[in-house]
Amino acid sequence: xxxxxxxxxxxxxxxxxxxxxxxxxxxxxxxxxxxxxxxxxxxxxxxxxxxxxxxxxxxxxxxxxxxxxxxxxxxxxxxxxxxxxxxxxxxxxxxxxxxxxxxxxxxxxxxxxxxxxxxxxxxxxxxxxx
Numbered sequence: 001x002x003x004x005x006x007x008x009x010x011x012x013x014x015x016x017x018x019x020x021x022x023x024x025x026x027x028x029x030x031x032x033x034x035x036x037x038x039x040x041x042x043x044x045x046x047x048x049x050x051x052x053x054x055x056x057x058x059x060x061x062x063x064x065x066x067x068x069x070x071x072x073x074x075x076x077x078x079x080x081x082x083x084x085x086x087x088x089x090x091x092x093x094x095x096x097x098x099x100x101x102x103x104x105x106x107x108x109x110x111x112x113x114x115x116x117x118x119x120x121x122x123x124x125x126x127x128x129x130x
Contacts, residue, residue, distance in 0.1 A: 012074070016064040018044060030062045036080070043080045059099060066108075077104055077118050087121035 019025050020033075020042040027033045027044035035042045046060035085102040093100035096107055096114050104118040 013066075013068060013070070015066050020044060028062050028064075030060050032060075041080065059105075073106075073108070073115055075106065075116075079104060079118055079120055081120055085120040085122065087119040089121075 016028070018028065020027075025042075031044040031046060033042060034045050087102055088100065092098065096105060096112050101117055101119050103120040106115040106117070107113060108115055
């Protein structure tokens with residue numbers, strides 16, 4: 001029996017588990033390991049070029065196969081900010097098939113269907129009039 005999202009059930013299936021606080025953990029294929037020099041915190045992320053703020057757009061898709069039918073999805077994500085994150089502001093896409101968010105997007109199926117998005121911005125109360 002697995003407990004996820006405060007629900008204990010023998011019907012939950014873990015599709016992916018990436019815990020970079022475990023020193024033995026590795027990032028899935030398609031993502032790079034990054035480490036904070038000050039805190040030593042490890043994380044997985046896409047490759048970026050910090051010399052191109054606002055121009056380094058794109059994504060690193062990772063697919064986790066689910067070989068069964070399902071009706072609910074539960075997940076937990078922990079994100080760490082690197083450089084300038086601006087949520088939806090400087091992105092060029094208008095659909096989930098384009099670059100539309102600074103953050104994490106979870107989708108399913110083909111064609112892709114949106115499940116949820118974690119958008120990361122400068123701060124909770126930051127406002128730009130653009």
